[in-house]
Amino acid sequence: MKKLTLHNLDDLAIGSAILGSGGGGDSTYSYMMTRYEMEKRSSLNLISYSDLKPNDLIIPIGFMGAPTVEIEKMITGREFIKIFEIIEKTLDKKITAIMPFEIGGSNAFTPIITGLQMGLPVLDADMMGRAFPQTQMSSAHLHGISPCPGFINDCLDNTVVIHAKQTETLEKIGRHVTIAVGSSSAFAFYPINGTIAKQCTVPKSISRAINIGKTHRLAKENGEDPLNSILESCKGVLIGYGTITDIDREISKGFLQGSIKIQNHKDKFELVFQNEYLIAKSNGKIVATTPDILMLLEQETGTPITSEWLQYGLKVNLIALPAPDIWTSPEGLALVGPRQFGYEADYKPIQKSRSKNTILSINHESK
Template sequence: MNIDENDIPALARGCAVLGTGGGGGVRAGSLASIRAVRESGPVPLVRLADLPDDALVVPLSGIGAPTVSHEMIHGEDEPRRIAEEIERLFGRPPAAIMSSEIGGANGVAPVAWAARLGLPLLDADGMGRAFPEVQMVSMYVAGIPADLVIMSDVAGNVVTIRPVDGLWSERIARAVCVAAGSHALMSDYVLTAGRARGAVIEGTVTRALEVGRVTEGAAEPLEALRGLLKAARLVTGKLTDVERRTTGGFVRGTATIEGTGDDRGRRLTLELQNENLVAVEDGKVRAMVPDLITVVDTETATAVQTEGLRYGQRVTVLAWPCDPLWRTPKGLETAGPRAFGYDLDYVPVEELTAHG
């Protein structure tokens, strides 16, 4: 299958939903991807099974605060610089681009990067959603060493990092990102197709397209989306308070939704670190990472990213189960609530929402 300009709006909508509030706004990535495929042609979407074992797969993603990405947009040179550095280091060119995270701009922008480089896009990613930190990827959970990170920024700098492990990759890459203005393009966990098997989450580009298309022409977009995701509705209401700050290369804060209609009298608070991490109502946790929590417009079911939350918006909060990989002991150690500093034992969203 090929991804052409007609697929990109659906892909963007799906990536926004899977982004759980993070990954960056999809508009700039969508426009860049449409322009790229118009100029360079459709992008082949390939499976791991389509690639030889020694083919180099290059995960790419923007790193930094989503609020900054609106003003500091990736150019066309950053992915080329990274690809050139990979060829210099490995002695052969990349064979395919992969989204590091399917959520938000980091899910749709790889279409543009692949098109500009003349490479296929792998139908897979490293999260099945979006997470804010470098080590929070399936490759880290699978035990693949994080021994190479390559970054490029809009000023033209290229930084190659040789960290000792995934946690150090986050610390050093974040520091470089902050020095670059809290926004840069990054490739980490460059790996062969053979090594990627079982270490990445496959089928996620196809899934994002499916999520994006389910609301097209639907009489009740919200219910169509809920049905496809098998998501719990945590609350429907109005945003009454948003506290948000950019610090250390992240967007952090809280958002409060006051229930309306049948939910009048209820209040749900979301804890944010780029993504929606924990949902709390009346002192009780309703959903938590690594399960997915997404805010959508109640009428259109369009996802609202954390940097787009505004007082008075009429929204619905949905939550649904993460990929099983994140519920393993290593997955929870990496991206469970305690990884973000919450003193919470993980409870699956389907248990937390079983009784309404």
């Protein structure tokens, strides 16, 4: 067990944004809410697998919906208090710990806010190792763990309990409920015990996000380019750079979907997203895909840019970091690979084409 303090929050904000691959929601508001709660309580217990007992009840939590909605329909920070009351009544058991469903963006802060409010420790793990647009794209689903009962709540404490036979069905029902309450909702899926948590979650994801953020911060403090520091420490690649010249973006079926075009004096790039950045093209050819972590960094400051904050004229660097190992297996790729999103391209790890001094160039078949 270790303490999470105010000192860690800035690093977590940057690191979780990078791991979010454009999704997970902008963390500005949740970061401020976390600071407010932590200033009252000074620290939070961040626990590891070794702190878990076999029969502990761990609840993964997050927010579902289109990230742009949360800019105007801000969270109250207390959505999970009602959910937890219903969970404990439904399961007839006290919650021992909570954890982020995904480590990306705002969802990295969600369990920290709730943990501070309710005096619960947070498990240093998640179910993705990054962010993905759908809840069945989780390590627990990959291990055959049931996500039910699932719980959804909105800012007015309208709560739905879902008992679904299949994980994909839970996602569909949950998405429809989320659209009905304004395209943003709090959810708690995959209630698990301590034994299962050790088997089916991605370990140390909060610590990894903090370490990435620390690398970014130290580079800036030392007058260095955070881009190079992130690529070096995470074994990533620079796909391309340039100015955003076109944005095609809409909220559809409960997701923020679309694409952007980036251009420099020589090359043209396209980045396709569904909440998260999924496909990167260079001069019409697919050069990087999910599950590798695609991310945009603002050129001057190195600030990560999530999909809801894309703006015409921004000068950006487009990077890719290696996918968490769990997603590069055949079973993992069947869940989160490019073909799952309708692209006739096979996943090729960016690590195989990593070159420290050159821009990535992989010959994929375009959609």
